[in-house]
Amino acid sequence: MNSKSKESARHQLTSSKRKPLALSDIGIYAVLILGAITMVAPFLWMITTSLKNPGDVFSYKKIWWHDWVPVSFVWRNYVEAWNVVPFARFYLNSIFVVALTTFGQVATSAMAAYAFARLQFPGRNQIFFSYLATMMIPGAVTMIPVFILLRQLGWIDTYKAMILPGIFTAYGTFMLRQFFLTLPKDLEDAAMIDGCSYFGIFWKILLPLSKPALATLTIFTFMGSWMNFMWPLIVMNSEEKYPLPVGLAYFQSLHHTDWTLLMAGSVMMILPILVLFIFGQRYFVEGIKLTGIKG
Amino acid sequence: MSGIKNKTKEAITAYLFLAPNLIGFMIFTSIPVIASLALSFMKWDLFSPPQLVGFENFNALFRDSYFWQYCWNTVYLMMAIPFSIAGSLILALALNQKLKGMVFFRTVYFLPTICSGVAIYMLWRLVYNPDFGVFNMLIAKFGDLIGVPLKGPFWLTDEAWAKPALIIMSVWQTVGGYNMILYLAALQGVPRDFYEAAEIDGANSWQKFWAITWPQISPTTFFIATMSVIGGFQAGFDPAYIMTGGGPNGSTTTLIYYIFNNAFKWHQMGYAAAISWVLFLVIFAVTLAKWKLFSKTVHY
Numbered sequence: 265m266n267s268k269s270k271e272s273a274r275h276q277l278t279s280s281k282r283k284p285l286a287l288s289d290i291g292i293y294a295v296l297i298l299g300a301i302t303m304v305a306p307f308l309w310m311i312t313t314s315l316k317n318p319g320d321v322f323s324y325k326k327i328w329w330h331d332w333v334p335v336s337f338v339w340r341n342y343v344e345a346w347n348v349v350p351f352a353r354f355y356l357n358s359i360f361v362v363a364l365t366t367f368g369q370v371a372t373s374a375m376a377a378y379a380f381a382r383l384q385f386p387g388r389n390q391i392f393f394s395y396l397a398t399m400m401i402p403g404a405v406t407m408i409p410v411f412i413l414l415r416q417l418g419w420i421d422t423y424k425a426m427i428l429p430g431i432f433t434a435y436g437t438f439m440l441r442q443f444f445l446t447l448p449k450d451l452e453d454a455a456m457i458d459g460c461s462y463f464g465i466f467w468k469i470l471l472p473l474s475k476p477a478l479a480t481l482t483i484f485t486f487m488g489s490w491m492n493f494m495w496p497l498i499v500m501n502s503e504e505k506y507p508l509p510v511g512l513a514y515f516q517s518l519h520h521t522d523w524t525l526l527m528a529g530s531v532m533m534i535l536p537i538l539v540l541f542i543f544g545q546r547y548f549v550e551g552i553k554l555t556g557i558k559g
Numbered sequence: 560m561s562g563i564k565n566k567t568k569e570a571i572t573a574y575l576f577l578a579p580n581l582i583g584f585m586i587f588t589s590i591p592v593i594a595s596l597a598l599s600f601m602k603w604d605l606f607s608p609p610q611l612v613g614f615e616n617f618n619a620l621f622r623d624s625y626f627w628q629y630c631w632n633t634v635y636l637m638m639a640i641p642f643s644i645a646g647s648l649i650l651a652l653a654l655n656q657k658l659k660g661m662v663f664f665r666t667v668y669f670l671p672t673i674c675s676g677v678a679i680y681m682l683w684r685l686v687y688n689p690d691f692g693v694f695n696m697l698i699a700k701f702g703d704l705i706g707v708p709l710k711g712p713f714w715l716t717d718e719a720w721a722k723p724a725l726i727i728m729s730v731w732q733t734v735g736g737y738n739m740i741l742y743l744a745a746l747q748g749v750p751r752d753f754y755e756a757a758e759i760d761g762a763n764s765w766q767k768f769w770a771i772t773w774p775q776i777s778p779t780t781f782f783i784a785t786m787s788v789i790g791g792f793q794a795g796f797d798p799a800y801i802m803t804g805g806g807p808n809g810s811t812t813t814l815i816y817y818i819f820n821n822a823f824k825w826h827q828m829g830y831a832a833a834i835s836w837v838l839f840l841v842i843f844a845v846t847l848a849k850w851k852l853f854s855k856t857v858h859y
Contacts, residue, residue, distance in 0.1 A: 437580055494819065
């Protein structure tokens with residue numbers, strides 16, 4: 265608190281000394297704006313293309329800025345993209361898979377992390393070490409046996425095959441355990457004396473205190489699962505069970521050069537994650553810092 | 560007596576809390592790791608029974624010229640890493656000036672990270688279109704300007720340009736993402752007194768950066784660099800699958816793509832497992848080097 269107020273006082277001091285806009289500030293803004301244009305331009309291109317008449321995408325007579333600012337609004341592209349492949353189905357599949365994966369991962373990780381962080385039991389260190397040890401093993405190593413296992417079980421091309429392997433990660437457990445360890449124990453000890461059960465402590469004390477870490481894990485799992493392309497590509501065969509990324513790739517394989525439709529599909533895939541980011545931005549930034557410190 | 564009872568109760572509770580995750584972890588991680596190692600000493604096409612072949616997969620691997628080509632591709636594509644790190648640092652330094660609108664810029668820079676995935680790779684296929692893509696249009700415009708007809712390369716279908724194309728895209732995608740945020744956090748952690756002391760000594764911005772900022776944020780640089788290398792060895796499947804199909808002529812096939820093809824296209828499960836273990840050993844070596852080097856090169 266004290267250092268923070270000192271910091272802001274100092275900041276005020278320097279900013280009151282500073283002229284409204286120094287030359288160096290203009291240079292900094294130039295860098296920042298150039299960066300922003302580079303980041304946004306491809307997205308503008310995507311949106312603009314998705315709203316064009318198919319014939320206007322590749323035309324030698326076009327005016328250059330018509331690639332960046334929509335001048336035509338062919339909403340029909342979206343309707344067509346939605347219908348030419350079962351897009352609604354892809355959406356629902358993605359939402360279903362992502363929701364269960366995320367819930368499953370956060371719930372099981374939090375429970376396991378509680379055991380590792382707060383409870384004493386034989387084998388605790390050994391089991392925790394085995395979690396840690398697998399964290400640097402690339403996914404490519406386990407991918408093949410897991411595929412074979414699912415195949416033996418007859419689960420290939422089922423939702424189970426997409427969801428279950430994504431739930432139990434060492435990373436989620438590790439991250440939440442580290443966070444739980446930073447929380448003070450006093451409250452839990454007091455609750456224990458008052459006769460609160462272990463589950464009560466976990467549910468009523470630890471989880472409410474861990475909202476930032478839980479939100480971070482939720483967002484990262486959600487994002488990873490939403491983007492995940494390779495695993496569903498491996499285990500799914502039927503079109504009607506594809507999640508969005510595989511569905512979109514399938515769409516591309518059918519309509520390789522229908523750029524207006526492909527871009528309409530791309531916009532539709534990006535939209536939900538964009539909305540999530542705008543609302544959950546704080547957790548993204550804090551979460552990244554959280555993961556970076558422990559490296 | 561009740562102490563022992565409590566201890567037992569605590570242990571049972573712990574196992575109950577642990578069980579859902581631990582069982583899943585064993586089924587989908589620990590046991591598969593062991594199974595994968597066993598598999599790498601076998602030949603198995605999924606249909607006929609598996610055969611134990613000893614080190615044959617590994618021997619074949621070292622004589623497989625495709626394997627070496629794809630190793631080279633994987634390393635080549637990591638050329639994106641230094642550019643991306645330098646860009647992240649520059650953007651973070653600019654954002655750290657605490658001028659107006661920084662949150663807006665930070666949000667905009669993060670967009671490519673948020674939206675990564677199949678949709679973005681499809682977009683970049685269009686960006687690299689030889690006739691109407693952004694790059695070649697800019698090149699042609701530039702040609703008009705200087706009065707020389709210029710024509711850009713066939714980015715994704717030209718063996719010489721496909722890898723640079725993926726590198727440029729990867730820099731765009733990562734430069735404003737996680738690394739920039741980590742740098743920003745690191746920069747905010749550098750004590751202001753250091754700069755004030757340097758100012759009294761008459762240091763200019765350039766000197767302040769190299770004498771204070773760079774050494775102070777070196778743990779972050781080190782963390783980012785090693786994580787990027789570890790990630791880089793496992794990268795390259797999604798963009799190549801969508802944009803180039805691993806071609807032209809295998810020039811964008813990375814190790815992970817080769818594992819995918821071997822396992823799920825050609826059903827050479829044992830061979831694919833062997834490659835994945837070589838990949839693991841490389842990553843393991845990088846991780847060890849990271850631990851060893853960390854204490855030596857990083858200034859606190």
